[in-house]
Amino acid sequence: MPITDPDTRVRLGRLLDAVEPLLAQLNQSLLVAREPDWTASAFRWQRRQTPFGSVGELHAIHRPATLRLEDLQNVDEQKRLVEANTRQFVRGLPANNVLLTGARGTGKSSLVKACLPTFRDEGLRLIEVDKAQLTDLPEIVECIQHRPERFIIYCDDLSFEQGEGAYKALKTVLDGSLAGQADNVLIYATSNRRHLMPEMLSENLQASHQDDGEIHPGETSEEKVSLSERFGLWIAFYPFRQDDYLAVVAHWLRHFGADEAAIGLARADALRWALERGSRSGRVAWQFARDWAGRVGLS
Structure with missing residues (x-):
């Protein structure tokens, strides 16, 4: 029923004017990420749903895996490369993002997890990010780039299907945007695919060659290679004898x-x-x- 009384309409208008900033403040408070427990050594990025939308937050993992580097057998060269790169990183020296690829079950994920107890006392922290949340990578980096700790963002079993756009966010963080790369962040990813995306026979038909015999791969292949090339260190794992x-x-x-x-x-x-x-x-x-x-x- 419409309100016709002028005094009532004035009072309702004043009430709405008073409530509106309170609702805006409530909305803003619900969408602000809660401060994580920075005493933890491992975190998982998760999105929390609120009545006004979702907000990404770092959730502390207080009992991370305790696997040690010495527990990993028959991957000595891979272990040496990852350990050296991580040591450079925690000591503030130049280090590379790492892509670990190859046979399933050969220790790719375990090797990343084993870095945490080895270098935790030197300031290393591990952040696990699911592939579905890779679009949040710039937001994650913004949360941690001014912290004194050294963070490895860990993406397990990473691969993309045709048409997925999340890899663009990964490319941006790997190479840096106009804002530049964060000095205290590296990305370690594991995958069964060397180039992180499926390779199709039809892509060979897109290749072209010049009169002098030089071969130019198709644009689809170039796009796939451009992502994996942004990892400075490639480490391959092979089936066990x-x-x-x-x-x-x-x-x-x-x-x-x-x-x-x-x-x-x-x-x-x-x-x-x-x-x-x-x-x-x-x-x-x-x-x-x-x-x-x-x-x-x-x-």
């Missing part, structure tokens, strides 16, 4: 308290375990050792 796999199995069995005799007896079971899964890798070795330790504990 049988002896490598058994060596990792032995390491983890010792971790769970097995003696050398028990390790020898477990060899055939370990090979059967890998055969059933169609893979010989550090992850499969760890899973077998856990299963073995559980069965021994029950018996």
Whole structure:
């Protein structure tokens, strides 16, 4: 029913004028990110929903993974490269963004996580970012670029499908925008794809060649390569040989308290375990050792 009384309309107008700035202030307060617990050594970027929209925040992880670099077996060269690059970074020296690619289960993600306990006391902090939130990377960098700690932004199992636009935000942070790169931020990413995007046979048809034989790849291929090239350090991981796999199995069995005799007896079971899964890798070795330790504990 319309309000016809002039005095009532005036009072309502004054009430709305008084409430409007309060609503704006409430809206602004709800959309302001809460200060994270900076005493933590690991964080996860998450978006919090509010009645007025979503806001991105760093959520502290108070019990991060405790994997050590010495626990990673048969990836000595990869471990040396990552450890050296991270040491340069935490000591304020030039260092590169890192892309770890290759066979599944061979230690790519574990190697990144193992850097945290190794360099935590030197100021290293780890931020886990899901691929779906890569568009928030500029916002994340803005939150941490003036902090005294050294931050590695960690993107696990990174890959893009045709048409996805999140990789553009990643490219911007890797190379820096007009604002320049933050001195205390690096990106470490793992992927099963060397160029982070699927490669199609049709892209070869886009290539052209000159009369002198020089080959020019198609624009699609150039776009894919341009993203991976922004990582200064590429580190490849390869499937384990049988002896490598058994060596990792032995390491983890010792971790769970097995003696050398028990390790020898477990060899055939370990090979059967890998055969059933169609893979010989550090992850499969760890899973077998856990299963073995559980069965021994029950018996």
